[in-house]
Amino acid sequence: MGKYIVRRLFLLVPVAIVVYTLTFVFIRVAPGDIVDLMLDQGGGGGTRVAAEKLRAQLHLDKPIYQQYFIYSWGLLRGDLGVSFRDGKPVSSELARRAPITLELTMMALVLALLISIPAGVVSAVKQDTPADYVSRVGAVFFLSMPSFWLALLILIFPAIWWGYSPPVVYKSLLEDPVTNLRQLLPPAFVLGSAYAGILARFTRSSLLEVLRQDYIRTARAKGLTERAVIYVHAMKNGLIPVVTMAGLQSATLLSGAVIVESIFNVPGLGNLTMGSIFQRDYAQLQANVLFFAVVVVMINLLVDLSYAWLDPRVRYS
Amino acid sequence: MALPRRRATPLRAIVRFCRQKPLGAISGLIIVAVVLAAGLADWVAPSHYRTQDIPARLQGPSPQHFFGTDDLGRDIFSRVIYGSRISLLVGLVAVALGVVHGSIWGFLSGYLGGKLDMTVQRLMDAILAVPLLVMALVVVATLGASLFNVILALAFILTPRANRLLRGSVLSARENIYVEAARAVGCSSWRIALRHILPNVTAPIIVLATISLGSAIITEASLSFLGMGVPPPFPTWGGMLSGEGRSYMIYAPWIAIFPGLAITITVLAFNLLGDALRDVLDPRLRS
Numbered sequence: 090m091g092k093y094i095v096r097r098l099f100l101l102v103p104v105a106i107v108v109y110t111l112t113f114v115f116i117r118v119a120p121g122d123i124v125d126l127m128l129d130q131g132g133g134g135g136t137r138v139a140a141e142k143l144r145a146q147l148h149l150d151k152p153i154y155q156q157y158f159i160y161s162w163g164l165l166r167g168d169l170g171v172s173f174r175d176g177k178p179v180s181s182e183l184a185r186r187a188p189i190t191l192e193l194t195m196m197a198l199v200l201a202l203l204i205s206i207p208a209g210v211v212s213a214v215k216q217d218t219p220a221d222y223v224s225r226v227g228a229v230f231f232l233s234m235p236s237f238w239l240a241l242l243i244l245i246f247p248a249i250w251w252g253y254s255p256p257v258v259y260k261s262l263l264e265d266p267v268t269n270l271r272q273l274l275p276p277a278f279v280l281g282s283a284y285a286g287i288l289a290r291f292t293r294s295s296l297l298e299v300l301r302q303d304y305i306r307t308a309r310a311k312g313l314t315e316r317a318v319i320y321v322h323a324m325k326n327g328l329i330p331v332v333t334m335a336g337l338q339s340a341t342l343l344s345g346a347v348i349v350e351s352i353f354n355v356p357g358l359g360n361l362t363m364g365s366i367f368q369r370d371y372a373q374l375q376a377n378v379l380f381f382a383v384v385v386v387m388i389n390l391l392v393d394l395s396y397a398w399l400d401p402r403v404r405y406s
Numbered sequence: 407m408a409l410p411r412r413r414a415t416p417l418r419a420i421v422r423f424c425r426q427k428p429l430g431a432i433s434g435l436i437i438v439a440v441v442l443a444a445g446l447a448d449w450v451a452p453s454h455y456r457t458q459d460i461p462a463r464l465q466g467p468s469p470q471h472f473f474g475t476d477d478l479g480r481d482i483f484s485r486v487i488y489g490s491r492i493s494l495l496v497g498l499v500a501v502a503l504g505v506v507h508g509s510i511w512g513f514l515s516g517y518l519g520g521k522l523d524m525t526v527q528r529l530m531d532a533i534l535a536v537p538l539l540v541m542a543l544v545v546v547a548t549l550g551a552s553l554f555n556v557i558l559a560l561a562f563i564l565t566p567r568a569n570r571l572l573r574g575s576v577l578s579a580r581e582n583i584y585v586e587a588a589r590a591v592g593c594s595s596w597r598i599a600l601r602h603i604l605p606n607v608t609a610p611i612i613v614l615a616t617i618s619l620g621s622a623i624i625t626e627a628s629l630s631f632l633g634m635g636v637p638p639p640f641p642t643w644g645g646m647l648s649g650e651g652r653s654y655m656i657y658a659p660w661i662a663i664f665p666g667l668a669i670t671i672t673v674l675a676f677n678l679l680g681d682a683l684r685d686v687l688d689p690r691l692r693s
Contacts, residue, residue, distance in 0.1 A: 107532035112544060119548040229681070233674035235624045237631045238666030241647060245655050245662055344537035348628055362540060363632065366547045378544065382535035 090394075097390050101383065108382040109375060113160065116371050117153050123173040123369045124149065147173055160375075169379075170372035174365075179376040182361065187380065190350070190357035192262060194342045196277035198335075201285040206331070208285075209292020213300065213327075214319060224289060232286035236345050240279045240352040259356050276353040280345045284338060291334045296327040329399050336392030340385045423686060430682020436675040444490040451484035455641050464658040474660035476651050482660065485641040486668045492630075492642045493672065496553070497622040500560035504622075505615045507561065508568025513607075515569065516576030517599050527573075530566040538563050542625055546634045553636045556629060560622050571614050575607035582606075609687040616680035620673035627669050643669045 124140050124147075144150040148159050163170055169180045205228075212224040247253040255275055260268040299305065300323055308318045343359075350359035358377055365374035424431035443450055452471075459479035467474045473482035515523045533541065545559035579585070580603055588598045629635040630644030638645065646665040655662045 103528050104531050104535055107529060108535060111532060112536075115544050115548040119550075229677050230670070230674060233620060233624075233677050234670045235627050235631075235644070235666065235673075237628060237644075238647060238662070238669065241652075241655065241662045241666070245659050248656050249659065340535070340537045344539040347537070347539050347543070348632065351632065363543075366543055366634075374544070378536055378540060381537055381540060382532070385535045385537070386531075 094390070094394070097393070101386050104386055105379065105383060109160075109164070109379050110157075112375050112378045113157055114153070116369075116374060117156065119369070123147070123371070169376040172373045173370045174368055174373070179373045182373065183358070183376055183380060186356060186358045186361050189259070189261075189355060190343075190346050190359060193273055193277055193280065193350070193355060193357055194339075194346060196273055197280035197284065197342055197345075199281075200277055201281035201288055202335075204281070205285040205288035206292055206328075208289040209331075210296060210319065210324075212289065212293040213296035214315075216297065221293075225293070228286040228289040230286070231282045232290075234283065236279050236283060237348050237352060239282060240276065240349055243275050243279060244352070255353065257354060259354075272353070273355065276349045276355055280342055280349050283345065284341060287338055287341070288331060288335060292327070292331050295330040296323060299323045299327040302326075325399060329396065332395055332399065333392055336388050339388045340381075343381050343384065423682070427682035427686065430679050430686075433675040433678040433682070436671065437679065440490050440672050440675075441494060443487050444494050447487045447491060451481075451487040453481045453484045455480065455485050455488040456639055457481070457484075464654060464661075466658070467660055473664040474658065476646075476658075476661050477654045482646075482664050485646060486643070486664055489641040489643045489646060489665065490668065490672070492553070492636050492640060493623050493626060493669070496557055496560065496626045496636070497619045500557045500622050500626075501564060501615050501618045503557065503561035504564025505568045505611060505618065508565035509572045509611055511565070512569035512572030513576055513599070513604070516573035517580065517603065523573075526569070530569050533563065533566045534570075538621075539625060539628055542629060543632070543634055546629060551629075551634050551637055556626060556635055559629075560625055563625070564618055564622065567618065568611065568614060571610055572607060575610055576603060579603045579606045613680055613684040613687060616676055616683055620676040620680070623669060623673050623676070 124143050141150065148156050151159070160170065169178070169183070171177060172179050172182060208224045208228065212221045215221050244254065256268050256272050259272060262269045300319075305318060305323055308322045309315075313322075346357060347359035347362055349355070350357045351363050354360070358380070362374065362377045364370070365377065457480060459475065459481075461479065462471070462475050463477055463479040465471055465475045465479075471481050471483065473486060476482055476485070511526050515526045536544075541563050542559045545562055546555055549555035549558065585598055585602055588602050593602070626635060627642070627644030627647075630642040631648045633648060635644055636642050638649075643665045647662060651661045
């Protein structure tokens with residue numbers, strides 16, 4: 090098991106190199122840079138000399154391959170660079186914003202699991218009944234709804250009906266738990282809804298397959314209650330593909346965080362990523378994309394490792 | 407004596423599909439309606455998408471304006487109809503490009519294996535590791551927001567999904583006995599690939615393409631919503647939910663409701679059609 094984990098962690102290296110090389114080339118090829126943007130925002134008041142000085146400071150005056158080596162050398166020493174916008178280390182901004190996105194995505198994940206697993210189980214156990222149809226149509230409906238539209242509806246209608254809107258200034262969970270929950274629950278619900286749709290569909294199909302197995306028939310034949318058959322025997326095997334899907338779709342949650350955080354004004358990584366794209370803050374954008382990729386790969390590794398716990402037949406070497 | 411088999415014409419196949427999968431058939435009809443509305447927008451829409459009627463601004467749904475009017479007095483129903491053109495065009499072209507490109511590399515990767523397979527798969531790992539929308543935003547930010555670049559960005563992010571699916575199908579198909587038989591009778595490698603393996607791996611690709619269309623339409627709408635999609639003045643469903651109009655949504659919620667509903671219904675139809683096609687095309691799911 091230990092050897093397997095080390096080997097998988099080594100495989101992270103080529104993925105990280107390809108991700109940051111791709112991102113590096115993409116954003117450097119984009120026309121214009123942050124210096125142009127700063128001069129534009131300053132009404133063109135900046136001098137040519139000042140602009141050249143700033144470019145030299147940020148290494149933007151060098152050819153792309155040299156910039157790449159400078160960045161790679163920094164990365165090898167654990168230095169992600171400084172933000173082009175405010176000169177602060179991007180790692181500190183990443184460390185400040187990542188917990189907010191992590192809290193939001195964890196809340197979304199918990200909400201999605203709380204909705205999807207019972208819905209999927211009911212749908213499978215009561216196959217081809219009205220409960221099954223409602224659950225299936227609900228799942229595919231949430232899956233088809235764009236998250237930004239659901240977010241707008243959640244902001245508009247409570248405001249029209251009850252004059253309610255979520256708090257605007259962010260408070261951390263430790264600082265003010267009630268305000269924090271009032272701020273993060275609506276975006277977490279939006280983020281979790283499409284995810285819940287995917288997971289409910291998977292729970293249903295996976296459980297239906299397990300319920301047709303011989304060992305389930307044996308469990309029923311020896312007189313176990315239906316509850317015991319489903320919760321003790323069927324669920325553990327039926328949930329293995331659901332765990333895989335939950336891991337593989339984790340990128341969906343992070344993707345959704347970009348748009349949902351922008352709409353609900355949550356100061357997380359998604360919001361920071363949007364800001365870095367618009368402000369051409371290459372260093373910050375690159376660090377964020379790399380962080381997203383590493384998180385997704387680590388989640389996939391955790392998913393693979395969880396198989397051994399869920400299914401004793403799975404052994405890693 | 408055996409009865410003569412009825413020839414399976416396309417019409418018969420469609421009738422059988424409608425009988426077996428009524429929900430899939432209704433979804434197909436919705437898609438046909440959206441395609442017709444997009445193609446015939448100049449005749450179907452009550453007014454042009456740029457026509458402004460300031461005195462009639464922010465009016466609710468009525469017989470004159472089925473979906474109401476926006477902050478510039480433009481008819482939302484007409485703009486939703488014109489907006490379907492971009493959604494469908496971007497969705498169809500991006501999915502076609504992404505699926506064909508991903509499939510070619512997936513086929514070669516799975517069939518040839520070796521170093522090519524390893525290189526292609528590590529590249530796909532990297533693209534898949536970055537959240538879809540973030541990757542699309544990075545590509546559009548690089549190339550600039552335009553219709554062509556949005557299509558390219560979506561095709562790029564759809565490539566790995568088709569690649570993985572086709573690679574997996576080829577790996578499994580090439581172990582079949584009919585491939586061994588073809589090899590035994592002396593078929594060349596390329597003949598086996600194109601005549602025996604390819605026809606057996608196309609069904610999952612058709613299903614993936616149908617389901618990816620929904621995902622492409624949502625991603626295009628998300629890019630437009632974030633101001634990184636097809637630029638104005640041509641209306642897009644995502645773009646109609648952002649910009650100036652957003653500040654009026656609390657007084658005129660129909661500005662938010664109808665474009666979003668158009669996206670949801672179209673994507674829902676593609677997803678349900680994809681499900682129905684999968685059930686019909688996958689022999690393991692036929693009951």
